[in-house]
Every structure is written in structure tokens, then in C-alpha cells.
Amino acid sequence: MPSKPAPLSEDEALKESSDYLRGTIAQSLADAATGAMAPQDAKLLKFHGSYQQDDRDLRNERQRQKLEPAYGYLIRLRIPGGVLSPQQWLQLDELAHRYAAPSLRITTRQTFQFHGVRKRHLKAVMAGLDRVLLDSIAACGDVNRNVVAHNNPYLSPLHQQLHGWSRCLSEHLLPKTRAYQEIWLDGEKLAKPEEEPLYGKTYLPRKFKIGLALPPDNDIDVFAQDLGLIAIAEGSELQGFNVAVGGGMGMTHGDPATYPRLADVVGFCPPQRLLALVETVLAIQRDFGDRSNRKHARFKYTLDDRGLDWFKAELQTRLGWPLEPARPFRFERVGDRYGWMRDPSGLWHTTLAVPSGRLRDTEQTAWLSGLREIARIHEGDFRLTANQNLVIAGIDAANKPRIQALLDRHRIPDPAQWSGLRRQAISCVALPTCGLAMAESERWLPTLLDRLEPLWRQAGLGEEAVNLRVTGCPNGCGRxxxxxxxxxxKSPGRYNLYLGAGFDGGRLNKLYRESQSEDEIVAALAPIIERYARERQAGERFGDFAIRAGYVAAVGAGREFHDRTA
Structure with missing residues (x-):
């Protein structure tokens, strides 16, 4: 007898009965007796770009006082390619000051998050976004999320085309439900029955991420995407995209059936066929992704369970045409290029290094105040990067001295003064707002850098770039x-230490030490850094050295990530 299909998860039943993501969100918003949403509405809220959180620094004390948690909400914006006008920037700045931390945080998906928004202010923030043609639709949830792309389209016509594609794909893959407009913008509900022609009533089994990269820069970590599109060009002419499928960073501690995975390049697609390709890949995951076990629901597991040959055959059957063979490309680096650059048209651009992507005013740096003044005189735009940094782009030569003066006046740091270790560092938010965090990340990174940076400089590696990534849990938001x-x-004050990833983003790292304290991490890295400085070969990167020197084995595929014998 054929085996019975696995039962659907609770989340699948919730989506099925949600009336296309409406649920009872409107009723939960109207309940002034609590700062929380009803549990099922809190889950549906993710599809609208928001997470219910609480301040974990206050959790125990509020529990002792028999008060409910200090609920606040994360709101994540949908900003394809990370591009904002000065007018949009000023509106986000105002919303942050009126309703959030106040701060703006650049995420690794090339967008902004507000933190600490109260339930009673959610509609005001959403309406404020709408006034400047922004939204948070599908920034979270089991749908295609914010589409990331190489961060500076002004550098060449190719960059401009990539940004255009990021917007096109984002709009094309948006859910069609009017729930967002009805709930947050007081829009009228349509009289006719609603449909989701691509997603269906239950949307995708899990989140789906798309990114566009332009070699030789892999500044979006294209192999970490569910669907990575690698631009192939001849001169300034875009020929199409190499297609990479099945990337994803999340895993669960102690569960070897979960693991990070890098995307596999499966072929080449010309531009005129790209929309059909992307929609079809999404549909395959919709139809075959695991809907009973959310830990096994990402596209990477669908591919590993069924195989790449199966996927390519299914893709060709649905499309009616095969992908062309992948074309040659080469990535040389991840990360961003800092400082001032001038493009062929004479416009200037400057890339600022933003620690952990957090923009706020402190005694050391007046980020928000400085950028507010710049936005008032800037005639170009602002560009967020997938490495949590910021580009002030399209600056006229006459305006360049004024913008530099404002950067200096507000003590915006010059990344040229930082070590290569600090310039490349990324962290997730973690405590106190993330409910999944097991340890500090953003708040701990400066302390860690203050201890590691002297070792890096003393070894003579000051300008040598190395990719340092810190997260508070294994879900992988900081890649x-x-x-x-x-x-x-791993737990409060303790972290798993991984080594050996590729500097170009093309190889995973591997566990070196488990559940380490800060002192143990520094003690473990100190001799490796010293030895790397002494024994490295010409052009050899830190991750490559860690493998050659035998500290860890190279990871060839996601399923090898947990292999302790390798």
C-alpha cells in the first residue's frame, strides 16, 4: 500500500483558513487591552512585513511584577535593490523618531527595519510608508522576500539594469491579496472572490530569497540565495544570467538533518525568458516543498531530497525549453568598496561603513542627524547594501564638498581608518529584541572586534580583508x-566557532570549536592569526589557509557541513 502523505503543519492550516492573509488581524489591532496580537495573527503578521517581539532585557522583571511582556514590533521594508530617494529617507527618519527606537537598521537583505514599534502605532507607520511609495508587503513570511542586487547601478549601464530587474522581479512575485491595503491603508475589500494565481491559498512552504550579482563582485552572497542570478555580460551588454538554485543559511543546533547549503549553478537564461524562469522555479518549490515539517521546508531540502537532475527535468518540462549551458564567470570578493568613487558620467558616490547596519545618534557618531541633513541637500539617492552598509550615490561634483563637510561634522567614521577585519564584519540583531536569539550579536560585536583587531594589526594584517560574521542563533540571518x-x-555568552569559508562566497565554513566563551574564542584565534601572517602563501586568504593548515576540512556540499570525520 502507498504510504499516507505526511500531515500538514499548523502553519499550513493557518494559511489555508486565513482568508488570504487577513485572519483576525484587524480585531487584534483594535484590542487595546494588550500590546500583543492573537497568536495566529502574530504569525500572519509576518506576511505583512512585521514580527511581534518583546524586550528580553525587561522580560524577567516584568514577569516578576506580573506585567505582560514589553511588546514591540519589527517592521521590515520591501526595497528592491535597496534604493531610496532623499524624500523617502527623510520620511523613514521621521517615522523612526516618532514611532520606533529611534534608529534605522540596515539588514543583510538590503532593506531597513524599524524596531520597538507599539501595536497602536503599526497602522501609522504603514500609512507613513505608503505616503512615499514604500511598503512592507512580503518582506517576511512564506513568500518571495526582498530581492537584493549589486548595490550601485550608477557605476555602469549593467548595474542600472540589475536594479531594474530587482524591482521587476519583486513586483512580479508580490502576493495579489488586498489584505495589506485593507488592514493598514483602510482600503475597500473587493466584492469578487480573491485569487492567488501563483501562490495559491497556502503560499510557499517557507520563505524564498532571490539575489542578482555582477561578477567579479559577489557583494550579495549570491550562493546563499534560494535563487541566485549571476549577470553575464559582454562589455556593457547584458547577455543574461547564470542560474543558481538551492542556497540557504538556516539550520538548527543539534539537528544534523538541517544544514546551510550553497546554491548550484544549473544553466544560463537570456533576459527575455527570465520572468518565466523565476516564476516556474517558485512554482516547483510551491508544489514540492515540505509542508509538514517547517525545518525541512526550504528549497535547498527539496533539491537535496529529489536531486538536481530531477529539478532540471521538471523545470524543462514546465517551461517547454531547456536552460542553456552555464557561461564562464569569476567572483573575486564579497563585501563593499568603501570611500569616494567617480563614475564615467562625472557623478560621485561614497560608501559608508555602518557597524552592524545600525543608524542612530550617539555621543561618538550622529548617524541619523548627519544623514538627515545630507538628505535635505542631496539630489541623487541612497543605496543600502547586503553587507549592512550605505552608499550616498549620484552626487554632483559641486555638492561633494558640502556632503563631505556634513559627514565630518557629524563624526561619520572613515572606513579607511579601520582594519580589514572591522570593515568586513557583519552581525544580526539578536538580543534584546529577537525572540530566537540564544546569545548576543550586534551588542557584542564591538567588544569582540576590540579584542581581535589588535591581534590582526600586531600580526601585520591591518589592511588584509577577512570575512567575520556573528549571529545570535543558528538561523543564519548574518550569513x-x-x-x-x-x-x-549557542547559549548566553557562548558561541560555535567556524572557520574556512571562501573569501569569494563560494565555500561554506566548518565547525572548529564548540560552545566557546569570548576568552576562549580569542585564545583559539590568536595563534591561527599569528600563523596565518607568518605562513600564508602569496594571495592566500584566511579561509583558504585554515583549510591548508589543517584546522578544518573543506566543505563541498551542505550535507557535509556536520560531518565530524571530514
């Missing part, structure tokens, strides 16, 4: 498994 040095929270 820690692509860090040449990766630290993943």
Missing part, C-alpha cells in the same frame, strides 16, 4: 556560515 571566521550563538 555566518560564509564567514572565514563565523560565530554562531
Amino acid at each position: 555566518p556560515y560564509l564567514g572565514e571566521i563565523g560565530l554562531v550563538g
Whole structure:
């Protein structure tokens, strides 16, 4: 007898009965007796770009006082390619000051998050976004999320085309439900029955991420995407995209059936066929992804369970045409290029290094105040990067001295003064707001850098770039498994230490030490850094050295990530 299909997860039943993501969100918003949403509405809220959280620094004290948690909400924006006008920037700045931390945080998906928004202010923030043609639709949830792309389209016509594609794909793959407009913008509900022609009533089994990269820069970590599109060009002419499928960073501690995975390149697609390709890949995951076990529901597991040959055959059957053979390409680096650059048209651009992507005013640096003044005189735009940094782009030569003066006046740091270790560092938010965090990340990174940076400089490696990634849990928001040095929270004050990722983003790292304290991490890395400085070969990167020197084995595929014998 054929085996019975696995039962659907609770989340699948919730989506099925949600009336296309409406649920009872409107009723939960109207309940002034609590700062929380009803549990099922809190889950549906993710599809609208928001997470219910609480301040974990206050949790125990509020529990002792028999008060409910200090609920606040994360709101994540949908900003394809990370591009904002000065007018949009000023509106986000105002919303942050009126309703959030106040701060703006650049995420590794090339967008902004507000933190600490109260339930009673959610509609005001959503309406404020809408006034400047922004939204948070599908920034979270089991749908295609914010589409990331190489961060500076002004550098060449190719960059401009990539940004255009990021917007096109994002709009094309948006859910069609009017729930967002009805709930947050007081829009009228349509009289006719609603449909989701691509997603269906239950949407995708899990989140789906798309990114566009332009060699030789892999500044979006294209192999970490469910669907990575690698631009292939001849001169300034875009020929199409190599297609990479099945990337994803998340895993669960102690569960070897979960693991990070890098995307596999499966062929080449010309531009005129790209929309059909992307929609079809999404549909395959919709139809075959695991809907009974959410830990096994990402596209990477669908591919590993069924095989790449199966996927390519299914893709060709649905499309009616095969992918062309992949074309040659080469990535040389991840990360961003800092400082001032001038493009062929004479416009200037400057890339600022933003620690952990957090923009706030402090005694050391007046980020928000400085950028607010710049936005008032800037005639170009602002561009967020997938490495949590910021580009002020399209600056006229006459305006360049004024913008530099404002950067200086507000003490915006010059990344040229930083070590290569600090310039490449990335962290997730973690405590106190993330409910999944097992350890500190953003708040701990400066302390860790203050201890590691002297070792890096003393070894004579000051300008040498190395990818350092820190996250508070194993879900991988900061892409820690692509860090040449990766630290993943295991419990309060303790982290798993990973080594050996590729500097170009093309190889995962591997566990070196488990459940380490800060002192143990520094003690473990100190002799490796010293030896790397002394024994490295010409052009050899830190991750490559960690493998050649025998500290860890190279990871060829996601399923090898947990192999202790390799």
C-alpha cells in the first residue's frame, strides 16, 4: 500500500483558513487591552512585513511584577535593490523618531527595519510608508522576500539594469491579496472572490530569497540565495544570467538533518525568458516543498531530497525549453568598496561603513542627524547594501564638498581608518529584541572586534580583508556560515566557532570549536592569526589557509557541513 502523505503543519492550516492573509488581524489591532496580537495573527503578521517581539532585557522583571511582556514590533521594508530617494529617507527618519527606537537598521537583505514599534502605532507607520511609495508587503513570511542586487547601478549601464530587474522581479512575485491595503491603508475589500494565481491559498512552504550579482563582485552572497542570478555580460551588454538554485543559511543546533547549503549553478537564461524562469522555479518549490515539517521546508531540502537532475527535468518540462549551458564567470570578493568613487558620467558616490547596519545618534557618531541633513541637500539617492552598509550615490561634483563637510561634522567614521577585519564584519540583531536569539550579536560585536583587531594589526594584517560574521542563533540571518571566521550563538555568552569559508562566497565554513566563551574564542584565534601572517602563501586568504593548515576540512556540499570525520 502507498504510504499516507505526511500531515500538514499548523502553519499550513493557518494559511489555508486565513482568508488570504487577513485572519483576525484587524480585531487584534483594535484590542487595546494588550500590546500583543492573537497568536495566529502574530504569525500572519509576518506576511505583512512585521514580527511581534518583546524586550528580553525587561522580560524577567516584568514577569516578576506580573506585567505582560514589553511588546514591540519589527517592521521590515520591501526595497528592491535597496534604493531610496532623499524624500523617502527623510520620511523613514521621521517615522523612526516618532514611532520606533529611534534608529534605522540596515539588514543583510538590503532593506531597513524599524524596531520597538507599539501595536497602536503599526497602522501609522504603514500609512507613513505608503505616503512615499514604500511598503512592507512580503518582506517576511512564506513568500518571495526582498530581492537584493549589486548595490550601485550608477557605476555602469549593467548595474542600472540589475536594479531594474530587482524591482521587476519583486513586483512580479508580490502576493495579489488586498489584505495589506485593507488592514493598514483602510482600503475597500473587493466584492469578487480573491485569487492567488501563483501562490495559491497556502503560499510557499517557507520563505524564498532571490539575489542578482555582477561578477567579479559577489557583494550579495549570491550562493546563499534560494535563487541566485549571476549577470553575464559582454562589455556593457547584458547577455543574461547564470542560474543558481538551492542556497540557504538556516539550520538548527543539534539537528544534523538541517544544514546551510550553497546554491548550484544549473544553466544560463537570456533576459527575455527570465520572468518565466523565476516564476516556474517558485512554482516547483510551491508544489514540492515540505509542508509538514517547517525545518525541512526550504528549497535547498527539496533539491537535496529529489536531486538536481530531477529539478532540471521538471523545470524543462514546465517551461517547454531547456536552460542553456552555464557561461564562464569569476567572483573575486564579497563585501563593499568603501570611500569616494567617480563614475564615467562625472557623478560621485561614497560608501559608508555602518557597524552592524545600525543608524542612530550617539555621543561618538550622529548617524541619523548627519544623514538627515545630507538628505535635505542631496539630489541623487541612497543605496543600502547586503553587507549592512550605505552608499550616498549620484552626487554632483559641486555638492561633494558640502556632503563631505556634513559627514565630518557629524563624526561619520572613515572606513579607511579601520582594519580589514572591522570593515568586513557583519552581525544580526539578536538580543534584546529577537525572540530566537540564544546569545548576543550586534551588542557584542564591538567588544569582540576590540579584542581581535589588535591581534590582526600586531600580526601585520591591518589592511588584509577577512570575512567575520556573528549571529545570535543558528538561523543564519548574518550569513555566518560564509564567514572565514563565523560565530554562531549557542547559549548566553557562548558561541560555535567556524572557520574556512571562501573569501569569494563560494565555500561554506566548518565547525572548529564548540560552545566557546569570548576568552576562549580569542585564545583559539590568536595563534591561527599569528600563523596565518607568518605562513600564508602569496594571495592566500584566511579561509583558504585554515583549510591548508589543517584546522578544518573543506566543505563541498551542505550535507557535509556536520560531518565530524571530514
